[in-house]
Amino acid sequence: MRLLTHNLLMCNLKTCAGQNFPLALQANEISEENTEFNLVLTQKMLGKLDWKAFHRVADSLGHTLPEELTPEDQNNDELMQRLHHLLFNIVVLSGTLTCQSCGRAYPIDKGIPNMLLEDSEEA
Amino acid sequence: MIEFCLWLVIVVIITAISVIAIPILIITSPLWASTLLVIYLLLKALGLSSIVSNKCSQIYDWLFFKSDKPRKFLWRNFYNALCYMFPQEEWKTMNYGYAVSSETGYMIVLAKEEESERFSYQLYHFMATGFKKTGNLQGQIIVEVGSGRGGGLAYVVRNLKPLSALGVDYSKQQVEFCKRTYTYPNISFVEGDAENLPIKDDSVDMVLNVESCHCYGNFKKFVGEISRVLKSDGRFMLTDFIVADRVPAFEAVLKEFFDISEKKDITPNVLLSLKFDSDRRMELIQNRTPICCRRLLKRFSGSEGSAIYLELESRRSLYLAYNLVKKSS
Numbered sequence: 001m002r003l004l005t006h007n008l009l010m011c012n013l014k015t016c017a018g019q020n021f022p023l024a025l026q027a028n029e030i031s032e033e034n035t036e037f038n039l040v041l042t043q044k045m046l047g048k049l050d051w052k053a054f055h056r057v058a059d060s061l062g063h064t065l066p067e068e069l070t071p072e073d074q075n076n077d078e079l080m081q082r083l084h085h086l087l088f089n090i091v092v093l094s095g096t097l098t099c100q101s102c103g104r105a106y107p108i109d110k111g112i113p114n115m116l117l118e119d120s121e122e123a
Numbered sequence: 124m125i126e127f128c129l130w131l132v133i134v135v136i137i138t139a140i141s142v143i144a145i146p147i148l149i150i151t152s153p154l155w156a157s158t159l160l161v162i163y164l165l166l167k168a169l170g171l172s173s174i175v176s177n178k179c180s181q182i183y184d185w186l187f188f189k190s191d192k193p194r195k196f197l198w199r200n201f202y203n204a205l206c207y208m209f210p211q212e213e214w215k216t217m218n219y220g221y222a223v224s225s226e227t228g229y230m231i232v233l234a235k236e237e238e239s240e241r242f243s244y245q246l247y248h249f250m251a252t253g254f255k256k257t258g259n260l261q262g263q264i265i266v267e268v269g270s271g272r273g274g275g276l277a278y279v280v281r282n283l284k285p286l287s288a289l290g291v292d293y294s295k296q297q298v299e300f301c302k303r304t305y306t307y308p309n310i311s312f313v314e315g316d317a318e319n320l321p322i323k324d325d326s327v328d329m330v331l332n333v334e335s336c337h338c339y340g341n342f343k344k345f346v347g348e349i350s351r352v353l354k355s356d357g358r359f360m361l362t363d364f365i366v367a368d369r370v371p372a373f374e375a376v377l378k379e380f381f382d383i384s385e386k387k388d389i390t391p392n393v394l395l396s397l398k399f400d401s402d403r404r405m406e407l408i409q410n411r412t413p414i415c416c417r418r419l420l421k422r423f424s425g426s427e428g429s430a431i432y433l434e435l436e437s438r439r440s441l442y443l444a445y446n447l448v449k450k451s452s
């Protein structure tokens with residue numbers, strides 16, 4: 001799972017009220033890929049990103065990012081390269097995604113988040 | 124430890140049953156086999172065999188196409204098993220395809236390695252371009268629900284260039300297949316359920332759903348979920364086969380959440396695709412699958428003369444495509 005994907009995922013328990021996004025990431029195994037830096041793609045992606053959630057998940061992996069992204073940041077090459085790396089190169093192979101509201105943990109195995117509920121959990 | 128003991132007990136019981144029961148079954152086979160034969164002949168003589176096979180057909184139809192929980196369970200295992208038996212990477216799509224009415228049925232230019240699944244890719248092209256109206260999906264976040272073996276979504280990413288694409292499917296085997304097979308940085312796959320999408324509200328520009336919703340136990344829940352995850356100006360491109368009688372009820376559900384911006388009856392295009400593609404599908408089943416599964420697979424394959432082909436040809440079922448926009452609330 002890339003952090004890009006994390007940016008879309010939420011807890012889907014129907015009984016889960018409130019803060020079901022973003023999920024807290026516990027990464028046990030990470031692989032780093034080597035995609036070529038693409039400034040335009042990175043900028044476009046940032047335009048669509050939930051920055052708060054991204055900031056938080058990067059933080060949990062030990063990458064501190066600015067609280068807010070200013071228009072000048074978009075031209076800061078060093079920062080853009082770091083963001084590209086975080087978005088496209090970091091792949092979480094195993095770990096868990098945990099809901100901050102109800103505590104439901106979703107496993108990540110072989111790089112794939114399993115977001116399926118048990119029969120008994122379905123509304 | 125307790126779990127291990129439990130397993131041990133189960134294994135012992137199963138072994139005991141097979142050691143004792145199978146010989147008994149074999150020894151007594153003249154008895155029960157002849158009884159079955161007599162019953163069969165009797166039914167046939169009395170003209171009741173068609174009633175029995177009709178009942179079986181009805182049960183089958185209910186299980187696979189009408190029930191709630193059993194339907195979901197059966198399809199999931201069907202797709203898991205299919206992908207387990209058939210892990211070959213050259214098989215990437217699983218829909219009946221779309222052909223235009225011309226000598227060849229071709230609509231788009233494809234790469235050589237895509238050629239063998241041409242009509243399935245054409246269906247994706249037709250849907251993802253909003254019925255051939257847009258040339259690309261630049262800047263969009265797209266999601267496919269029921270992404271199967273992922274070939275369709277990967278085609279869309281390669282050719283229509285969305286910003287990112289997420290495939291959701293509840294079949295573990297298939298999601299693992301996708302993860303292995305497609306490695307573009309902006310495509311990803313998760314295990315998830317169409318009726319409980321793990322995707323946050325108002326975040327998606329387009330949802331694709333190709334020949335998948337006939338498997339869902341609760342269609343209304345699914346449509347509600349799509350409406351929830353789409354942005355207010357988002358689009359929902361939906362296509363599947365539907366029994367003609369059930370179309371009004373089907374559309375009533377859609378209209379609770381969406382306005383139908385455009386609807387196409389693509390039954391003729393799907394039939395054409397099946398005609399062009401018949402030989403390839405039969406060849407695959409005949410040469411690559413175990414003999415015991417061929418009957419079932421042929422039933423679903425859609426080749427000329429198969430059950431689904433006749434359904435569509437007689438228009439008892441239709442293959443419909445919808446371009447839906449979210450109702451402004």
Ligand SMILES: C[S@@+](CC[C@H](N)C(=O)[O-])C[C@H]1O[C@@H](n2cnc3c(N)ncnc32)[C@H](O)[C@@H]1O
Nearest residue numbers: 216217218269271292293294316317333335338
């Ligand atoms: C006929 S296949 C189509 C796959 C793909 N869209 C294609 O055209 O190649 C139907 C797919 O829907 C998936 N599916 C069925 N029910 C589902 C559910 N409730 N949630 C998620 N996926 C589901 C199945 O696992 C299967 O991959």
Ligand SMILES: [Zn+2]
Nearest residue numbers: 011016099102
């Ligand atoms: Zn939760």
